Amino acid sequence: MKxxxxxxxxxxxxxxxxxxxxxxxxxxxxxxxxxxxxxILILLVSNLNFFATNLExxxxxSAFLAEGLSQSQQNQxxxxxxxxxxxxxxxxxxxxxxxxxxxxxxxxxxxxxxxIREDNPLPDSFEVHVNEVEGIPATANYIKDIEGVQEVYYxxxxxxxxxxxxxxxxxxxxxxMGLLLLATMFLISNTIxxxxxxxxKEIEIMKLVxxxxxxxxxxxxxxxxxxxxxxxxxxxFIIFQIYRLILVKIYQSIPFIPFLxxxxxxxxxxxxxxxxxxxxxxxGSGFSLRKFLDV
Amino acid sequence: MIKMFNVTKRYExxxxxxxxxxxxxxKEEFVFIVGPSGAGKSTLIKLIYREILPTMGQxxxxxxxxxxxxxxxxxxxxxxxxVIFQDFRLIETKTVFENISxxxxxxxxxxxxxxxxxxxxxxxxxLTHKADALPLQLSGGEQQRTAIARxxxxxxxxxxxxxxxxxxxPKTSRQIMDIFKEINMRGATVVIASHALDIxxxxxxxxxxxxxxxxKKDIKKGAVCI
Numbered sequence: 171m172k173x174x175x176x177x178x179x180x181x182x183x184x185x186x187x188x189x190x191x192x193x194x195x196x197x198x199x200x201x202x203x204x205x206x207x208x209x210i211l212i213l214l215v216s217n218l219n220f221f222a223t224n225l226e227x228x229x230x231x232s233a234f235l236a237e238g239l240s241q242s243q244q245n246q247x248x249x250x251x252x253x254x255x256x257x258x259x260x261x262x263x264x265x266x267x268x269x270x271x272x273x274x275x276x277x278x279x280x281x282x283x284x285x286i287r288e289d290n291p292l293p294d295s296f297e298v299h300v301n302e303v304e305g306i307p308a309t310a311n312y313i314k315d316i317e318g319v320q321e322v323y324y325x326x327x328x329x330x331x332x333x334x335x336x337x338x339x340x341x342x343x344x345x346x347m348g349l350l351l352l353a354t355m356f357l358i359s360n361t362i363x364x365x366x367x368x369x370x371k372e373i374e375i376m377k378l379v380x381x382x383x384x385x386x387x388x389x390x391x392x393x394x395x396x397x398x399x400x401x402x403x404x405x406x407f408i409i410f411q412i413y414r415l416i417l418v419k420i421y422q423s424i425p426f427i428p429f430l431x432x433x434x435x436x437x438x439x440x441x442x443x444x445x446x447x448x449x450x451x452x453x454g455s456g457f458s459l460r461k462f463l464d465v
Numbered sequence: 466m467i468k469m470f471n472v473t474k475r476y477e478x479x480x481x482x483x484x485x486x487x488x489x490x491x492k493e494e495f496v497f498i499v500g501p502s503g504a505g506k507s508t509l510i511k512l513i514y515r516e517i518l519p520t521m522g523q524x525x526x527x528x529x530x531x532x533x534x535x536x537x538x539x540x541x542x543x544x545x546x547x548v549i550f551q552d553f554r555l556i557e558t559k560t561v562f563e564n565i566s567x568x569x570x571x572x573x574x575x576x577x578x579x580x581x582x583x584x585x586x587x588x589x590x591x592l593t594h595k596a597d598a599l600p601l602q603l604s605g606g607e608q609q610r611t612a613i614a615r616x617x618x619x620x621x622x623x624x625x626x627x628x629x630x631x632x633x634x635p636k637t638s639r640q641i642m643d644i645f646k647e648i649n650m651r652g653a654t655v656v657i658a659s660h661a662l663d664i665x666x667x668x669x670x671x672x673x674x675x676x677x678x679x680x681k682k683d684i685k686k687g688a689v690c691i
Binding site: 175186190371376377382383 | 516544570572
């Protein structure tokens with residue numbers, strides 16, 4: 171495309187947006203509203219994911235050792251634990267430490283510990299952190315068979331329920347996000363189709379005076395670029411304002427729930443939404459035109 | 466300039482608009498096509514600027530068979546033909562100047578040249594003072610003069626008009642016809658489909674009478690009666 175035509179297309183695109191004011195406003199609003207909903211959902215799903223990962227990271231296996239093991243036997247058990255693929259890290263907790271921890275978690279029942287302290291019933295143990303939480307039951311089985319390990323505890327029921335819950339949350343979030351993405355694409359491209367349809371006579375006239383298809387297409391696609399990017403920029407602003415408000419509200423009532431606030435994620439979401447709006451605006455108008463160019 | 470050999474046009478709904486017609490129009494001729502509504506006048510005009518293709522037969526315009534155009538070639542072919550419609554077909558959101566200059570933008574004419582040529586044709590059709598008006602702010606005659614200016618601004622060798630005075634009063638119609646006469650005098654071939662017999666008779670030009678989808682008469686000059 172020559173410079174002259176590009177300048178003309180740019181000028182026409184801006185003029186058309188102004189002259190078809192109402193249609194332009196409807197298109198920008200559609201892009202803004204749909205992308206805002208999509209963006210908020212993406213943040214919600216990302217947070218659910220983050221929440222699930224956070225919970226999973228808290229899962230560990232406790233391997234309680236038999237009474238009276240020597241230091242070398244303990245080392246041997248530790249080596250055997252670390253040899254297993256799914257085990258990431260092990261921490262030795264002596265019976266004294268275990269008692270101290272218990273005492274600290276039950277400050278209000280101090281008297282109870284006066285008697286226990288003389289004859290500590292708690293065993294030495296290893297706290298085992300895993301790589302893959304799904305592998306916890308298999309890892310626990312492996313640990314159970316190690317000589318010198320008396321008992322293994324990982325809260326089977328809770329772990330299994332939690333894993334099912336996080337899996338379901340992730341799946342539902344992804345499906346819902348996919349559906350909303352499709353709906354957004356459909357809504358935006360349909361609105362653009364409507365604006366093009368409203369101007370089909372104009373396109374027909376252009377064809378009849380000898381305009382090539384690309385000559386007609388450029389101003390429309392530039393309009394799509396302007397509308398798509400403008401709409402998505404507003405939606406990015408709305409998304410983060412709403413997110414900030416939600417965070418403030420939730421922190422006030424339940425401050426211990428972890429939320430995603432890292433800039434990297436926000437930037438990724440902003441860039442994705444911007445390019446999604448831009449692409450759908452451009453391609454939407456490009457494709458909608460096809461039908462009317464065949465004159 | 467225009468040659469049609471045994472042309473038949475049957476539309477998708479089965480209606481036959483033209484039935485085996487042959488016609489030849491030379492360069493720089495001024496020709497009226499007359500006939501009652503539904504006789505096939507508009508179909509004949511549409512074939513000339515290739516809005517439609519014939520079902521049978523050949524249509525040769527400027528030495529080229531319109532059946533054999535590649536899609537890419539059609540815009541370039543149309544740039545050499547000025548088309549005027551009964552309903553004007555102006556772009557409502559563009560000013561008079563822009564409606565006309567658009568035709569030149571298409572051919573990437575330099576901006577200065579565009580201005581010069583648009584004002585030239587506006588002067589010819591007497592609309593210089595309305596350059597910045599929008600079509601809906603104009604009278605019917607002014608709209609048609611704008612459409613004519615658009616059709617002739619890039620000096621096409623052929624100008625076709627489909628009922629150009631159909632919506633206009635007799636006085637304005639005569640003014641429009643005077644413009645067509647001038648276009649013809651400047652060297653363009655002019656073909657006009659019309660049923661305004663009184664004006665056609667006044668003009669005293671070659672007239673092709675279409676009736677029942679066939680050519681009934683081809684009168685070189687003189688009064689027409691159908």
